[in-house]
Amino acid sequence: MKDDTTGAPRTMPIQSATFSNPVNAEIRRAAATGIYDIRGGGAKRKVPHFDDLLFLGASISRYPLEGYREKCETSVTLGTRFASKPIELDIPVTIAGMSFGALSGPAKEALGRGATMAGTSTTTGDGGMTEEERGHSNKLVYQYLPSRYGMNPDDLRRCDAIEIVVGQGAKPGGGGMLLGQKISDRVAEMRNLPKGIDQRSACRHPDWTGPDDLEIKILELREITNWEKPIYIKVGGARPYFDTTLAVKAGADVVVLDGMQGGTAATQDVFIEHVGQPILACIREAVRALQDLDMHREVQLIVSGGIRNGADVAKAMAMGADAVAIGTAALIALGDNDPKWEADYNALGTTAGAYDDWHEGQDPAGITTQDPELMKRFDPIEGGRRLNNYLKVMTLEAQTIARACGKNHLHNLEPEDLCALTLEAAAMAKIPLAGTDWYPGKPGTTY
Amino acid sequence: MQTFDLEAQGLRALNSALHAQSADTNQTHWEIVNPKGSHAIAVGLDAPIEVDIKGSTGYYCGGMNKQATLHVHGSVGPGTAENMMSGMIVVEGDASQYAGATGHGGTLVIKGNASSRCGISMKGIDIIVHGNIGHMSAFMAQSGNLVVCGDAGDALGDSLYEARLFVRGSVKSLGADCIEKEMRPEHIAILEELLERGQCDAKASEFKRYGSARKLYNFNIDNAY
Numbered sequence: 325m326k327d328d329t330t331g332a333p334r335t336m337p338i339q340s341a342t343f344s345n346p347v348n349a350e351i352r353r354a355a356a357t358g359i360y361d362i363r364g365g366g367a368k369r370k371v372p373h374f375d376d377l378l379f380l381g382a383s384i385s386r387y388p389l390e391g392y393r394e395k396c397e398t399s400v401t402l403g404t405r406f407a408s409k410p411i412e413l414d415i416p417v418t419i420a421g422m423s424f425g426a427l428s429g430p431a432k433e434a435l436g437r438g439a440t441m442a443g444t445s446t447t448t449g450d451g452g453m454t455e456e457e458r459g460h461s462n463k464l465v466y467q468y469l470p471s472r473y474g475m476n477p478d479d480l481r482r483c484d485a486i487e488i489v490v491g492q493g494a495k496p497g498g499g500g501m502l503l504g505q506k507i508s509d510r511v512a513e514m515r516n517l518p519k520g521i522d523q524r525s526a527c528r529h530p531d532w533t534g535p536d537d538l539e540i541k542i543l544e545l546r547e548i549t550n551w552e553k554p555i556y557i558k559v560g561g562a563r564p565y566f567d568t569t570l571a572v573k574a575g576a577d578v579v580v581l582d583g584m585q586g587g588t589a590a591t592q593d594v595f596i597e598h599v600g601q602p603i604l605a606c607i608r609e610a611v612r613a614l615q616d617l618d619m620h621r622e623v624q625l626i627v628s629g630g631i632r633n634g635a636d637v638a639k640a641m642a643m644g645a646d647a648v649a650i651g652t653a654a655l656i657a658l659g660d661n662d663p664k665w666e667a668d669y670n671a672l673g674t675t676a677g678a679y680d681d682w683h684e685g686q687d688p689a690g691i692t693t694q695d696p697e698l699m700k701r702f703d704p705i706e707g708g709r710r711l712n713n714y715l716k717v718m719t720l721e722a723q724t725i726a727r728a729c730g731k732n733h734l735h736n737l738e739p740e741d742l743c744a745l746t747l748e749a750a751a752m753a754k755i756p757l758a759g760t761d762w763y764p765g766k767p768g769t770t771y
Numbered sequence: 772m773q774t775f776d777l778e779a780q781g782l783r784a785l786n787s788a789l790h791a792q793s794a795d796t797n798q799t800h801w802e803i804v805n806p807k808g809s810h811a812i813a814v815g816l817d818a819p820i821e822v823d824i825k826g827s828t829g830y831y832c833g834g835m836n837k838q839a840t841l842h843v844h845g846s847v848g849p850g851t852a853e854n855m856m857s858g859m860i861v862v863e864g865d866a867s868q869y870a871g872a873t874g875h876g877g878t879l880v881i882k883g884n885a886s887s888r889c890g891i892s893m894k895g896i897d898i899i900v901h902g903n904i905g906h907m908s909a910f911m912a913q914s915g916n917l918v919v920c921g922d923a924g925d926a927l928g929d930s931l932y933e934a935r936l937f938v939r940g941s942v943k944s945l946g947a948d949c950i951e952k953e954m955r956p957e958h959i960a961i962l963e964e965l966l967e968r969g970q971c972d973a974k975a976s977e978f979k980r981y982g983s984a985r986k987l988y989n990f991n992i993d994n995a996y
Contacts, residue, residue, distance in 0.1 A: 359990070472873040472892060475854055477815050477835040504989050516875070516894040516913045517932060521988040524930070526911060530891040531850040531869040537830070540810045544831040544850075547786045548815030 350593075361593040362501070364426075364682030364692065366494050366585040366629065366652060371602040373585070374636040376749030377742050378758065381728045389727035396723040397733040400647050402624045403485060403554020403577040406546070410554055410577075411463055411485050413647070414443025415719045416734055417637055419711075420582075420628050420651035421467045421487060421558070423449025425502050425511045425523075426589030426682065427655075429456045430704040431691045434658055436460030437704060438711025442719075447487060447649075449589075450500055450525045452514045453479040460708070465556065468545070470499065470526040473515040480549055485578075487556040488542070490529075490567075493586030493629040496560025496600045500525035501590050506685040508694040538574040546575075556580050561629065564606040568613035572623050580649065581610050583629025587652040589692070590683030603629035603640075605752035608739075611644030620644065621735075634721020641722070642737035643753060657714035658707040659689045773798050777812070778805035785812070789839075792818035808848065813841055816858070833860045836877060849886075852879040855896055861970075868905070871898045874915065880969045887924065890917045893934055899969030909936055910946065918965050920973045928981055936981040937962050939973055945981065952982045 327334050339345065350361065382388035389396060403410035419439045424432050426449060433456035439446040445463035448454075452474015458464055466483035468475065480486065491497065502511070502523040512519040532541045542555055557571040558580035571579045583603025588596065607627055614620040627640050628649035640648050655661075661669075663676040668688035672681065682692035690701035726734050729741045743758040744750035750757040751764035762769060775785055785803065792798060801822045806812055810829035813822050816839040824832070827845030837856040846864030855874040862870075865883035872888065874896025881889075881898070887905035890898050895915045903921035910926070912934035922940035929946020935958070936949075945951075962975040 472854060472894070475873065476856060476875065477817065477837065477854075480815075480835075501990075518988075521932075522990050524911070526892065530888065530910075531831075531853050531872040537849070540830045541850075544811040544814050544834050547782065547811045548835055550787070550790070551783070 362503075362590055362683055363593050363596070363680040364588060364590050365596070365680040366587040367597055367600075367602075369597055371584070372604050372746065372749045372752050373602060373630055374604065374639045376604070376745045377639050377753060377755060378745060379635075379638070379642075379725055379729060379741055380743055382730050386730045388730050389732060391727065392720075392724070394727065395732060396726050397735075398719055398723060400624070400735070402556075402626070402647065405577045405619075405623055406575065407485075407552060407554040407577050408550075409484075409552045411445060411465075413445060413463065415715060416641065416645075416647035416722075417442075417631075417715055417718050418444050418465075418626060418647055418649045419446035419654055420586070420649040421447035421449040421465070421489065422651055422655075423451040423502070423589060424454045424457065424514070425449075425451040425506060425694070426692060428691060428693055428699045428702065429454055429510075430699060430702050431655075431658060431707065432457040433460050433704040434702070434707030434711060435654060436464070437708025438654075438657075438715065439463070441708065441712035442715035444715065445484065448483075450502070451511065452476075453483070454514075456704075458482065460704075467558075470529045471515075471524075472530070473523075473525070477548055480545070480553075483553065485554040485556060486545055486549070487558050487580060488538070488545075488576075489558045490571075491560035491562065491582075492558065492588065493560045493582030493584050493600055493603065494588035495591045495595045496562040497527060498591055498595050498599070499527035500588065501683070503590065503683045503685075506683065506694045511694060535570040535574045538570075542575040554578055556626070558582060560584075560586075561601040561603060561606040564601075564609040565613045568610040568625075569617065572614065572617050572619050576623060578624045578626060579610065579614075580626045580628065581606055582649075583627070585630030586628050587655075602752065603627055604749060607640060607643040607645060608752075608754040614644075621646065634718045634723075635725060637718055637722040638725040638734065638737055639742065641734050642741050643739060643755075646735065653714070654711060655691060657711045658691055659702065659710070660687070660691050662689055665689055772800045772802055774802045774804060776804050777809055778807060782809060782811060786814060789813055789816050789818075789820070789822070792816075792820050794818060794838075796820065806845070810848070813839070816841075827864065836860060846883065852877070852896070855879065865902070866900075871896050874898070876915075878968055882970075884921065890915075890934070893917065897965055897968070899965055899971060901969070901971055903940070906943075907946070909934055909949075912936075916961065916965055918962065918969065918971070918978075920971055928983070930987060931981075931983040933983065935961070937965075937978040938981065939978045942979075942981070948984045948987045949981055950984045952980045954978070954980045 400416040440462040447465040465485045468488045504520045554577040556578040557576040559567040561583040584600035624646040627645040665688035687693040690698040744755045806826040808829045814834040817837040829848040831850045841860040843862045849867040850869045852860045853872045855877040857877045859878045861880045866885040871879045873892045879898045881900045884902035885904045889904045889908040893912045897916045899918040906924035909928045913932040919938045923942045926946035928949030
């Protein structure tokens with residue numbers, strides 16, 4: 325490049341790594357509006373994840389099982405500690421809590437259809453239980469949230485498990501919001517609020533404040549439901565060792581641990597990207613807490629936040645999880661962010677794969693909306709079929725890996741089946757760095 | 772009348788027995804003795820029965836009640852009548868925190884005082900307190916009525932939605948978006964009925980009404996705290 329007037333060479337324009345185009349665009353947006361950015365989804369930044377782990381596979385010292393011929397079990401039972409009716413699932417991939425309100429009724433129906441076909445559970449969300457969801461979900465987990473929107477004893481008794489939500493990975497310490505654009509007559513009625521107003525979901529429960537109170541709250545819920553239902557406690561990836569310990573102390577049957585990649589229907593971008601830990605850093609700490617209490621496998625651990633394929637499932641289980649939960653991936657399987665709606669995404673100023681303004685209710689795929697016209701674009705039967713296919717593929721992939729490691733049940737996968745590709749992943753997952761028997765902080769080492 | 776000794780027979784047996792009552796039960800009147808501050812007494816009831824609790828209770832007494840009438844001859848711990856759907860709970864003594872939290876319906880009468888966060892996130896329940904209430908009461912209250920014959924503590928009705936608050940005495944401070952509103956004849960009529968239902972001899976004309984300014988209903992950065 326040369327100067328137009330002198331012909332001398334000029335310095336090449338360099339974009340600042342700190343003040344990148346996206347950063348600058350956000351500064352300009354904030355300056356123009358005075359409001360922080362609200363969006364859906366989970367953390368988009370790159371963080372150490374399951375991709376930073378590898379399976380070692382079989383060798384002379386590990387005897388593999390034959391491809392898809394030898395049996396590799398995938399079933400899991402959740403809620404064996406206190407509940408008289410634990411949940412038995414065919415596969416260890418469950419559907420995470422997503423609210424009616426954030427999602428359309430047909431989308432909730434599709435999640436129920438797909439999960440039921442695959443032999444797993446789905447979960448309600450903030451806003452209560454819908455008939456579509458209950459009717460199409462063989463196993464339905466009923467979330468007990470701070471807002472208590474739609475909460476009632478009849479639904480408590482007709483669910484298959486209760487999930488007390490203390491936090492979620494996208495926003496540990498934060499509540500939720502459902503903006504007025506998505507508050508239809510039906511959503512408003514279920515939540516006992518006027519139509520069209522922004523609905524705040526509180527960040528903490530209204531009638532208990534700590535683990536001692538929580539223990540009594542769990543007693544109440546068990547008494548109301550005749551001690552039948554497994555009780556899960558869901559926490560965000562904040563302090564997994566202590567949160568898991570306290571959840572067990574409070575009487576949980578199952579701990580659900582959600583990392584920062586876990587999605588939300590809507591919250592501040594600054595919250596999603598800057599609060600909480602990646603799921604990779606949380607799993608082993610939660611497992612350590614369970615082991616210290618001699619409760620590993622007695623209290624089951626479900627992990628979520630960025631689970632995408634069977635390899636992620638297998639890695640989570642090798643690290644000690646009993647099952648995983650998927651949310652964002654399930655929506656993509658239904659058709660969210662599908663490139664076939666690219667023109668519509670472009671009209672909204674975005675592109676397929678990047679669309680995250682779920683709170684605005686204009687989802688071209690007709691999934692995260694309450695707009696009757698957009699909802700017509702989504703077929704719950706086809707959506708259920710797609711979700712079932714996806715869940716089956718994930719399970720087959722996890723089985724393939726487990727067999728290669730010589731395991732006849734996914735639960736037999738173990739940390740020694742893994743190695744880490746990076747120091748960061750090794751430290752977070754407490755898995756040896758590839759080519760070594762060491763990870764940072766390993767007991768017995770001084771560095 | 773069925774008499775149940777909670778200390779001797781245990782909580783599980785009590786709630787099982789009460790849950791077994793159907794709409795046409797002939798065991799319509801129950802007396803619970805020796806509650807001794809136990810938690811989760813008479814939770815999840817769903818039958819038109821009367822339950823007299825002879826003493827004070829712990830957490831969540833009458834939680835998620837439907838149809839039943841509970842009468843506590845003592846004081847109650849935190850979260851009494853939480854998420855109540857219908858029916859009535861009368862407390863002769865005082866109530867600890869979160870009384871009537873998230874209640875969807877029915878009536879809660881507290882003849883003594885109620886502690887903080889009374890009526891938090893209430894969703895249709897009517898709460899009548901003969902005495903005073905503590906701070907942060909009616910926080911995020913969505914609908915229903917809260918009647919306070921005494922004084923209210925700090926931050927009454929913070930982030931209030933459509934619940935109506937009636938206070939006879941002083942209010943230490945109002946929470947965000949909660950304002951005093953005109954007491955019109957329809958409100959007097961509503962309050963008179965509530966006072967009668969709550970066995971309260973106060974006059975409706977002595978009360979002030981508080982409600983939402985509705986400035987937080989749709990997010991506006993100028994109204995953020």
